[in-house]
Structure formats: C-alpha cells, structure tokens
Amino acid sequence: MEAVGQFWADIEILRNILSWGFILAGGIAVVSGAIGIVRFPDFYTRLHAAGVTDTGGAELILIGMLLQAPTWIVAVKIFFIGAFLFFTSPVATHAIAHAAWMVGFKPLEGPELRYKEDGE
Amino acid sequence: MGRFIILVLALAGLWLLLSGYFDNALLLMLGAASIAVTVWLAARARVMDGDSVPTGLMPRIFAYWWWLTGEIGKANIIVIRQALAVEPKLSPKMFTVPLPPKTTVGQATFANSITLTPGTVSVDLREDGILVHGLTEGLCDVAAITDMGERVARCEGSGQ
Numbered sequence: 456m457e458a459v460g461q462f463w464a465d466i467e468i469l470r471n472i473l474s475w476g477f478i479l480a481g482g483i484a485v486v487s488g489a490i491g492i493v494r495f496p497d498f499y500t501r502l503h504a505a506g507v508t509d510t511g512g513a514e515l516i517l518i519g520m521l522l523q524a525p526t527w528i529v530a531v532k533i534f535f536i537g538a539f540l541f542f543t544s545p546v547a548t549h550a551i552a553h554a555a556w557m558v559g560f561k562p563l564e565g566p567e568l569r570y571k572e573d574g575e
Numbered sequence: 576m577g578r579f580i581i582l583v584l585a586l587a588g589l590w591l592l593l594s595g596y597f598d599n600a601l602l603l604m605l606g607a608a609s610i611a612v613t614v615w616l617a618a619r620a621r622v623m624d625g626d627s628v629p630t631g632l633m634p635r636i637f638a639y640w641w642w643l644t645g646e647i648g649k650a651n652i653i654v655i656r657q658a659l660a661v662e663p664k665l666s667p668k669m670f671t672v673p674l675p676p677k678t679t680v681g682q683a684t685f686a687n688s689i690t691l692t693p694g695t696v697s698v699d700l701r702e703d704g705i706l707v708h709g710l711t712e713g714l715c716d717v718a719a720i721t722d723m724g725e726r727v728a729r730c731e732g733s734g735q
C-alpha cells in the first residue's frame with residue numbers, strides 16, 4: 456500500500472516506541488486527573504484536575520495515535536481533533552467556572568482551605 | 576477582502592482534508608458550492624469580522640501556541656504531582672490579572688490560554704482584568720500570567 460510512504464513504513468519501530476510512550480504518558484495524565492477530581496476539596500480545585508485530563512491526557516493520547524496513523528488522511532483528521540479540542544475545552548471549562556461564580560458559589564481559599572468570611 | 580480570501584482558503588482546505596476526495600469532479604464541485612454558500616451566508620449575516628475570522632493575530636499566534644504547549648506541559652506536571660501527592664499542598668485563591676491584549680480576539684485567546692494551563696482557570700472577564708482561580712501558591716504567579724498576556728498582545732500587532 457503506497458498510502459503511507461516508504462519513510463513512514465521504515466521508521467515503524469521508532470514510531471511504535473514513541474507512540475507507546477505518548478499513550479502511556481497520556482494514560483497516566485488521564486488517571487491522575489481522575490484521582491485529582493476525587494481527592495481535591497471543592498468544586499474549583501476539582502476543575503483544575505479535570506483540566507489535566509482535558510489538555511495533557513487528551514493531547515498526549517492523540518499524539519500517540521497520530522504516530523500509528525495508517526494513511527496521512529487519518530493523521531490529518533487526528534490532528535484536527537486535537538486542534539478543535541485545544542480550542543473548545545477551555546471554553547467549556549470557563550463556562551462551568553463562570554456559571555458557578557455567577558450564582559455566588561464561594562471557593563475554598565488559602566493553605567487552610569476555608570471559606571473566606573465577608574469583609575476579609 | 577484579505578479576510579474573505581483567508582476564509583475561502585481555510586474552508587477549502589478543511590473540506591479537502593476531511594473528505595479526502597481530490598479527483599472526483601462531481602464531489603469537488605459540490606464542495607466548492609458548499610464553500611460558496613457558507614461564505615455567502617457569513618457575509619450576509621455580517622459575521623465575517625475580526626471575531627469569527629481572526630486574521631489579526633496571524634501569523635505570530637502560531638509561535639505563541641507552540642510556546643503555550645510547553646507551558647501547558649509544565650503546569651500539567653505540577654497539578655499531577657499535587658493530585659498524586661500523599662499530602663497535597665493546595666492553596667487555592669481568586670486573584671485578578673491585568674488584561675494586556677486590546678482586541679476581543681486577543682482577550683479571548685488570553686483567557687482561554689489561562690484556562691488551558693492546568694492549575695489556573697479564568698472565572699470572569701472584567702473591564703480591567705481577568706478573575707483567575709489558582710490551585711497552588713506557585714501557580715498563582717501574576718507576573719508569569721501577565722507575561723503570557725503580553726505575548727498575546729504582541730501577536731496583535733497594529734490590531735484590527
């Protein structure tokens with residue numbers, strides 16, 4: 456099959472090693488994000504843990520999949536998925552955080568993790 | 576006019592790369608027709624401005640995105656270490672950072688960059704700054720975030 460090109464076929468071992476590393480790193484990021492969502496104390500801090508899954512996790516796994524692409528048209532589509540995720544995920548995160556802030560949801564603050572009193 | 580050409584080229588590139596048809600005349604004609612309709616509708620709805628076709632930040636925004644990827648990587652490691660630490664040392668707080676970009680696209684890019692970097696989420700956009708929620712003391716670095724905003728502002732150039 457000429458679709459991949461000789462060079463892409465020649466570096467198959469290198470591609471497999473790299474994509475193995477990227478997918479493993481992405482998997483670690485996704486799992487860490489999930490653990491963070493459970494462990495962090497309040498809504499706003501949990502958003503940050505979800506952000507790890509959104510950015511590091513998703514993009515690293517997509518890079519790993521990019522290296523496994525059988526044809527360049529598949530590679531381009533994976534690249535587009537990554538690019539659109541890059542632009543849309545912060546909008547969703549901001550929408551959630553903004554909605555919580557607007558209805559008066561207070562964050563835990565400071566190293567003692569307590570709610571700030573009025574007038575402080 | 577420049578914006579019109581860039582929109583047509585971007586739509587044509589997207590259509591060709593997503594469909595993968597390069598030698599089927601009928602499908603290429605239909606693709607061209609769909610692009611023409613899209614551009615016509617965009618022009619008719621008067622949305623073909625600096626917000627929806629943000630050519631004002633190009634081409635320097637591509638270098639900025641590359642730099643931002645590195646920042647996201649570094650912040651990811653910090654947040655992952657906190658998530659997996661036996662005793663997470665969190666010190667969340669709300670703080671305001673200044674807003675160096677002047678155009679709406681630049682401000683949206685800056686706010687999205689803050690949110691994309693794990694450990695900081697932009698919560699509210701105000702007249703004079705962005706309200707940010709930070710996860711730890713080290714991540715609540717107003718100087719570093721302002722530097723990110725100034726990089727976006729430099730991409731704006733003369734502005735739209």
